[in-house]
Amino acid sequence: SWANADSALSEQTLNATQELKKHAMVSQHPWNILESLTTEVGPRLPGTEGDVRAVQWAMDKFKQLGFSKVYKEPVKVPYWYRGSAHASVVAPFPQPLTITALGNSVAADVTAQIIRFDNLDALIQADAAQVKGKIVFIDHKMERYRDGRGYGPVVKARGKGAVEAAKKGAVAMLLRSVGTDSHRFAHTGVMRYVDYVDAIPAAALSNPDADQITRMLSRGEKVEVNVKLTSENRGEATSYNVIAEIPGSDLANEVVIIGAHLDSWDEGTGALDDGAGVAIVTGAAKHILERGLTPRRTIRVVLFAAEEIGLVGAKAYRDAHKDTLDSIYIAAEADFGAGPIYQFNTRVNESALDSMEIIAKQLESLGVKLGNNASWGGPDVSILPALGVPVAGLSMDGTDYFDYHHTADDTLDKVDPDALRQSSAVYTLYAWMMANLDEELRPIPLPKQ
Amino acid sequence: SWANADSALSEQTLNATQELKKHAMVSQHPWNILESLTTEVGPRLPGTEGDVRAVQWAMDKFKQLGFSKVYKEPVKVPYWYRGSAHASVVAPFPQPLTITALGNSVAADVTAQIIRFDNLDALIQADAAQVKGKIVFIDHKMERYRDGRGYGPVVKARGKGAVEAAKKGAVAMLLRSVGTDSHRFAHTGVMRYVDYVDAIPAAALSNPDADQITRMLSRGEKVEVNVKLTSENRGEATSYNVIAEIPGSDLANEVVIIGAHLDSWDEGTGALDDGAGVAIVTGAAKHILERGLTPRRTIRVVLFAAEEIGLVGAKAYRDAHKDTLDSIYIAAEADFGAGPIYQFNTRVNESALDSMEIIAKQLESLGVKLGNNASWGGPDVSILPALGVPVAGLSMDGTDYFDYHHTADDTLDKVDPDALRQSSAVYTLYAWMMANLDEELRPIPLPKQ
Ligand SMILES: [Zn+2]
Ligand SMILES: [Zn+2]
Ligand SMILES: [Zn+2]
Ligand SMILES: [Zn+2]
Incomplete structure (x- = not known):
């Protein structure tokens, strides 16, 4: 199967992958993004003022980081008052x-x-x-x-x-x-x-x-x-999926989605859940941007609204884009704390598994092993495989995640900066390689419901 | 100095010490006492209904454990409402x-x-x-x-x-x-x-x-x-120092005090502060009682009221007994979590230090080393050296103590049963040996204020 190696990722792509690894492994971006979100916004339950500020924060942060294409898409969310x-x-x-x-x-x-x-x-x-x-x-x-x-x-x-x-x-x-x-x-x-x-x-x-x-x-x-x-239910409010893109070159119409959710529960500051994910995927795209690299496919960072109350932003995203889901080359989401990432799983056509091995080979020195082809890709993107969209899951070490999950104690001090950096580095390489891979990922194996 | 060994503790006392060690190191009493206090009473801030119930609990528990002399002494306490x-x-x-x-x-x-x-x-x-x-x-x-x-x-x-x-x-x-x-x-x-x-x-x-x-x-x-x-200050209430004794034999008028404080802050259940202390000293006396041993001196367990709001019970005890403080042979207090105990310190006449070494020798196999002669004896008994009363301090490992101290998180699950058992075993041997020691501990070195 290694005969395919040269064709699936070009020498140029592999060289850039090595550069990106060095760059990402000393980067302060993920930490700074997370510090900014948890300090300047804090709790961000859908429907609350914190959620409104989180959307504004994300728009501002993406622009400040230099993304050329930044936009938001409205999502109707229920507002539950604690x-x-x-x-x-x-x-x-x-x-x-x-x-x-x-x-x-x-x-x-x-x-x-x-x-x-x-x-x-x-x-x-x-x-x-x-x-x-x-x-x-x-x-x-x-x-x-x-x-x-x-x-x-x-x-x-x-x-x-x-x-x-x-x-x-x-x-x-x-x-x-x-x-x-x-x-x-x-x-x-x-x-x-x-x-x-x-x-x-x-x-x-x-x-x-x-x-x-x-x-x-x-x-x-x-x-x-x-x-x-x-507590009481207080009707409907509007939130937003906030999106930034690195436009692709010859395959710009195909999209590699790396996502996280922007909302959080309201008692902590949502550092592990899911500020870390926001920082990991935003940092990953920033690393590619900062190196001045242009991917073949478009890399799209999606910060989903209202994940906590039932994948509300993800469903709105799916519905808003239902006619163009074919353009999603592959989707992944970071929503399991700050890492480190230890395994790379996928749900792609079996004929593409050799190429997945090639990607895994590049992630090995970061401590990531190839896993299985039965991934759901993370909560918000988990609704996509049923619609034929390939997904990947970068498994994060969750040993301590549920010590803090959904509590007032989910705050910045619980995040290990090195684990966060490693996770963002893995997403950096993953997104870069997926955006340049010479491989057909569809049709995917039908998920068993 | 070892020439004194035989005279300071009799062969009979030393044999009983060994028996007590075996007995205490497999005892469930300290844990059961602590489980009972933290479950059946919970928070016990002076002036509150929890404090009233704690006093009743202590009276009942002492009687239930079989102490023949159980009594309480009133203490006026300020009631602060949180x-x-x-x-x-x-x-x-x-x-x-x-x-x-x-x-x-x-x-x-x-x-x-x-x-x-x-x-x-x-x-x-x-x-x-x-x-x-x-x-x-x-x-x-x-x-x-x-x-x-x-x-x-x-x-x-x-x-x-x-x-x-x-x-x-x-x-x-x-x-x-x-x-x-x-x-x-x-x-x-x-x-x-x-x-x-x-x-x-x-x-x-x-x-x-x-x-x-x-x-x-x-x-x-x-x-x-x-x-x-x-919050507000709501005037005065009545609490109690609750006391149990094992009457001594030929030196019954001399008293070995082992203390802890019965009150706690109100957000947790006061497991480490100072339910553990209550369990350690009560368990220690129970071990001696249970072995049917009669000490020469009286062993007095004092559960002080209202330590948290300024040693209020301790000061009341001192004032109520000001004319008979000479009868206190030595006093110690457990108020630093659940242990383990690693050091034995004292404040006794220097001529008695050889005897302290003899006691320390018996504690060695429990992991306790002899420390210094500059002890204050623990918070409630710290006001006694100024009045000439000898004290001892059995130092507890407090590495994690201030992770929980005075928080809602001070609950039973934070207590290590083995550490608690060791601490109570040390207090058992300490109290037994002090109650039988052939030594004069006064006058003590003047504390430097
Ligand atoms: Zn989440
Ligand atoms: Zn969550
Ligand atoms: Zn205390
Ligand atoms: Zn205290």
């Missing part, structure tokens, strides 16, 4: 609890007995008579893995727990935080209602508070808790 | 800040420009015209050491910062938290006013928030902040 969240044990051992409202939750002022379940399935299987009138507590602890695979099994209770609890007559749902830390931060994140079931309030307990309630319950006594939320 | 604390950057980069009111602070609703100082001395030396009408921000970062010596230089700004700021016309004082962590927890702790200076509000910023303000200031712009506190 308000305040308080909870306390009323009996048998009165004391405050640390909670946070789950995104989309209705308000609450309810006092009731706790009924505990090991996980969502246990709730679904429970007898409604046991649940009626109580506060459901789903006590499913997330496990720590480099690739974050502990998230999926637990997060479904965040999304659906309130609906399943309400079906059985519960008055509220409290979730053990979907997080791997043991600090007194509750992890927020979006939850959903359905039309045919009453909307009951939903909040997360910090892990130490979930432990505390479990200890109380283990004494065999009824545990009564009060939950107060002043 | 209320809520909010702060935000108003300009140039609006966003919320994580703060906590310092104990004793008055209420606040003030918006003003920030003026930053490296430390308290820099504030004291500043020109009042620069400070007037502003919010003083003291940005003194605490350093991490095993023995906690980073605390002293920084904590003075917590106590006196508001007064020094008010002297120059400041409208509020914000302190970088006295803590070694980088989490979004602000560290509370007591502060003081003086009669002749206006009482201005005082709060602590979490370390990441202090970093954030510093970054904003580094851009050369005016930073305007709003601070809202609803």
Whole structure:
């Protein structure tokens, strides 16, 4: 297969790749971009003033970095107002609890007995008579893995727990935080209602508070808790996908998308989620720009709006561009903290895998190994493979990511500057090589739903 | 000096010491006591219902553990109500800040420009015209050491910062938290006013928030902040020093005090500060009781009230017993987390140092080394040497202590069960040997004030 090497990436492209690597590995751009976003904007929940400022910040930053083509595309977003969240044990051992409202939750002022379940399935299987009138507590602890695979099994209770609890007559749902830390931060994140079931309030307990309630319950006594939320849905607002491009040369109509999401949850400053991604992909394009290199294909940096509340910007992007999705050569998104990146995965035609090996070979000295061809490409671009768009996934080390994810503690000090720089360097080389690759990536293997 | 060995501790005492060591090193008592206090009582700020419940818990626990003499002594305590604390950057980069009111602070609703100082001395030396009408921000970062010596230089700004700021016309004082962590927890702790200076509000910023303000200031712009506190002083309440004794035999009128403080700050459950101390000393006495051993001197466990707000229980104890302080053979207090203990220090007559070596020899296999003869014995007992009372200090490893100290994050999960067990084992042997030692410890070297 190495016979293809010369044709897939030219000598010139490979030389520029080496230059870019040296350049990116000493670059301050990613850090400076992240420092700027988290300091000057801070929290940026869709619909809030912080989100408006984030869009303006991104437009200004792209222009300031020298991108010649900078624009934004409107996205209608729901505006959920967090308000305040308080909870306390009323009996048998009165004391405050640390909670946070789950995104989309209705308000609450309810006092009731706790009924505990090991996980969502246990709730679904429970007898409604046991649940009626109580506060459901789903006590499913997330496990720590480099690739974050502990998230999926637990997060479904965040999304659906309130609906399943309400079906059985519960008055509220409290979730053990979907997080791997043991600090007194509750992890927020979006939850959903359905039309045919009453909307009951939903909040997360910090892990130490979930432990505390479990200890109380283990004494065999009824545990009564009060939950107060002043959250509410406040209708619609407008946000924007913010985009910058490095125009291509002979293949300018084909686009390599590197994305991240601009919005964040509102309690931290969204440093790891997803300021780091913004910095990684913006920095990557800047490195190419700064070296004065012109890619064959257009490199498009897309900072998606409103990822946190349901890929809202990504869906708007897909819909707005539904007639030209064929022009997307490949898409990737950085949304898993600050790295480092350890694996390069794809979803491309199998005939293109030799070329993927050639790219992987260039990433090797940065510590990145070739992975598999079953990638989803990251949250916002994950809706594209179903429409035939090739994607790549640059796997980031997420060992500690869920210690901070969706908490007030997601702040700049949690980012390792070296890991951030490595990640941006990997994206730099990746984008550059994809934009110059002599290879057909379609049709992609059909994703199994 | 080893010639004294046989006379200072009898063969019988030494044999019992070995038995106690084996017993204590597999004991569940310290953990169970701590789990009970932090779960069933939780926060216990003097004057609050939690403090009332803590006193009842301690009385019940001592009786349940089988102590024959259990009693409490009333202590008048000031009741400071925390209320809520909010702060935000108003300009140039609006966003919320994580703060906590310092104990004793008055209420606040003030918006003003920030003026930053490296430390308290820099504030004291500043020109009042620069400070007037502003919010003083003291940005003194605490350093991490095993023995906690980073605390002293920084904590003075917590106590006196508001007064020094008010002297120059400041409208509020914000302190970088006295803590070694980088989490979004602000560290509370007591502060003081003086009669002749206006009482201005005082709060602590979490370390990441202090970093954030510093970054904003580094851009050369005016930073305007709003601070809202609803704290207030609510007069006097009654708390109690709670005491249990193992009566001595031939020297029953001489008392070996092992102490800790029962109160805690109100945002966490006071697991490390000072639930651990309560568990260590209570567990130590229980181990002796459980082995059916009778010490020559009386062993007295004192759980002091209201340490956090100024050694209030300790001062009440001193005053209530001022005519019989001579009966205290030696006093020690565990108030520095859960250990492990690594050093044994004393303040005894120099002629008794050979006997201290004999005791140290017995502690060696637990990882404890003999230290110096300049101990203060721990916060509550630190007021005793000035009155001629010998003290001992069993130094605990405090490397991580100030990550959690006085935050909402001071919860049971932060305690290492093995370290707690070792610490209680050391106190067990210490108390037993002191209660049986054939040695005169007075007069003690005069403490240098
Ligand atoms: Zn994200
Ligand atoms: Zn997220
Ligand atoms: Zn303490
Ligand atoms: Zn304390």
